């Protein structure tokens with residue numbers, strides 16, 4: 013996927029004026045947060061579970077090497093294969109090799125953000141293998157040649173009309189705006205694909221070290237059809253997804269659906285462990301787990317380690333006013349929203365990713381809803397520190413900050429400057445009490461007025477009062 | 483090699499060597515597979531547990547039909563299939579199902595095989611019901627092919643009342659016991675019929691899996 | 701008056717260092733004066749340390765830890781010896797609470813930062829939670845709504861405190877703002893770095909404010925209030941904007957934000 017993160021500001025500006033997108037984004041704001049809140053209210057232990065989930069993840073990260081080894085041993089014991097991939101390229105090549113061994117021509121895919129991260133679809137196509145997205149949202153955007161704009165609701169940027177047009181164009185069916193009809197069309201078309209695919213690729217929500225199982229959490233059932241019908245099932249996942257036991261997985265399942273869609277529980281939670289067993293009449297013969305690192309192991313022990321706790325529930329973006337304003341595509345790479353603003357610079361580099369961790373008011377809403385208590389604002393701030401250390405901060409901002417910092421460390425000078433600014437602002441406002449336009453601060457006054465100071469600075473007035481003996 | 487590199491990198495991040503203590507911690511945690519906090523909701527006496535299961539399953543849009551005896555199943559199925567105009571039932575091969583008298587199925591046939599595209603209805607047993615969320619637990623084995631759980635439009639499931647546990651933790655323990663600690667290829671936790679909200683966030687039932695989930699509670 | 705009683709009360713009176721905050725200092729001294737008044741009514745002795753400037757948040761949020769740490773040390777020293785540090789801003793007090801993150805644990809400044817943190821409170825939080833003072837009196841009467849500024853709300857847990865205090869005022873009718881906990885889009889330098897996004901957020905906010913039908917918007921953070929007042933003004937929505945302490949301290953003779961006495965005259 014082409015990295016367009018450096019264009020964030022321009023993309024955001026366009027997104028803000030995109031009427032259709034803005035309507036679609038209303039579905040995020042008006043849907044997910046309320047559902048999550050209702051689900052939370054039904055489970056009194058929700059917050060206690062969050063604390064525990066954070067602690068379990070921290071424990072896992074502190075022993076990540078050992079849990080991964082244990083997971084691998086269990087997969088092998090159950091007749092599966094594990095492939096360790098340091099980079100996206102390693103992962104792509106590994107997957108291609110497995111597909112080639114199967115002489116695969118088509119591959120069905122369950123929803124997987126890691127495969128987006130490693131740009132798998134494009135790569136398979138270039139190598140003559142057709143990837144078919146089967147999650148309804150993913151299917152829609154694949155037809156449109158787009159990428160997901162949300163990690164659990166990939167087509168959230170589209171309206172019904174868009175889907176109607178897309179299906180009409182690709183299915184050559186009469187245009188319908190009945191979601192039922194549209195879904196039926198997709199269902200029918202994909203049935204044949206499921207059955208004909210040579211390889212099925214899914215992601216994983218968690219990997220269980222105890223049993224060597226991977227689990228997918230879905231509502232549609234496409235992930236299941238993807239993995240049980242072809243002869244080969246490849247789980248493409250990442251190293252931080254491992255949890256110790258089924259009981260630990262349960263802890264996260266209790267949080268995941270509620271945080272994500274506000275469901276009590278997703279419809280299909282499916283554990284896969286190895287390939288077909290003796291006597292089994294269906295299911296894949298071959299079971300592969302592709303463990304992608306792609307920068308994650310670098311996060312162990314660094315400032316961003318907390319991010320490895322992320323369970324990809326999307327609560328942070330569902331509640332983010334910035335995401336809600338500009339949508340996922342503006343972020344210019346795979347992961348949008350607050351979690352994307354932390355992960356993206358790690359994966360594409362701060363040089364290209366710096367606009368994202370800056371695009372936050374630090375309102376803290378994301379952290380307050382994160383089921384594993386990831387301090388997202390703090391991590392975004394860490395990226396700003398890296399940016400500052402590397403002298404990547406834009407020059408005007410740096411100079412402004414430098415000048416201000418010089419004074420902030422010199423109280424007497426600071427007072428003088430405040431008094432001067434105060435007087436200047438009052439002068440500009442005249443009698444009005446506000447200012448319509450201030451040169452150099454257009455970013456403010458283009459959109460809003462600047463209230464004028466109501467009088468001299470507090471410090472001036474206070475000192476005058478003290479002198480006059482109150 | 484990638485594996486060594488990845489693990490090496492993690493170890494570097496964790497500040498050095500693997501200790502025996504760390505190994506023991508990991509081993510013990512896995513062996514103990516101790517429960518975490520279990521919500522009070524599912525920890526109930528049998529009668530209330532059953533009521534909770536029924537409520538939660540219905541909330542998930544499963545259809546729930548109570549029968550007194552497994553022997554009543556064929557007649558009940560006949561009625562249900564009749565109402566949907568279904569004439570063929572693809573069946574799992576559990577003894578308890580195959581040994582039933584299927585003659586009440588009028589002008590309909592039962593077939594024992596894996597499911598294929600186009601099948602309209604399947605019948606399986608559930609290993610357990612989990613009251614906490616109204617969830618069915620099924621697992622793959624020779625008699626119970628997984629395709630039956632996903633391909634047909636209507637999935638009929640037989641669940642015995644005494645197989646309803648309160649919470650997931652109980653389910654895992656029973657599964658471990660049942661399978662001798664060897665995880666089956668597939669374990670399915672199913673809560674209601676298939677659905678999607680991918681078109682404009684409006685929920686539609688019947689995305690790729692069964693459009694209907696009918697639970698016969700015996 | 702009996703002298704010994706005076707001595708006793710003064711001896712007991714908590715000594716509070718007022719953290720003025722740069723925005724209140726520059727834009728709206730009344731907020732700081734109102735804070736002083738409330739603290740004194742609550743029986744505190746208030747001082748304004750000379751060595752304070754800004755809390756350092758602009759540097760902190762720009763990734764300049766060095767400067768932030770310098771400012772933190774300066775602020776810690778300025779407020780050394782005060783029993784409490786109180787400011788009319790959740791955001792600035794929230795910043796003071798971040799100070800320990802700036803120092804290594806074995807650095808003596810870490811302990812001092814922890815100490816400052818334990819003594820630093822936002823004004824309404826201080827009045828309600830710390831010294832349990834709710835005997836507010838104010839002649840203000842009107843229909844108000846309240847915006848919960850992010851830092852106060854989520855970093856300090858300021859939510860009920862201003863409402864508890866407002867409830868003491870018989871003339872105040874409060875209508876809750878839809879999405880009162882959603883950010884107004886100010887975000888310090890955010891509003892100038894990402895003006896379009898910030899504008900969207902504050903536009904949504906002003907729509908919600910207008911929909912309450914209230915004639916006064918209150919809040920606890922001047923940065924957000926400047927942002928919202930500026931937007932309301934630009935959009936021609938006639939809602940007065942004030943810091944909540946202005947009402948609580950019965951100091952509303954000054955025209956609201958972004959207005960002048962001239963405005964008031966035409967309004968009447």
Ligand code: SF4
Pocket residue numbers: 321322323324325326327328329351378381382383384385386388
């Ligand atoms: S950062 Fe937290 S809220 Fe966001 S996706 Fe990850 S787990 Fe969910």
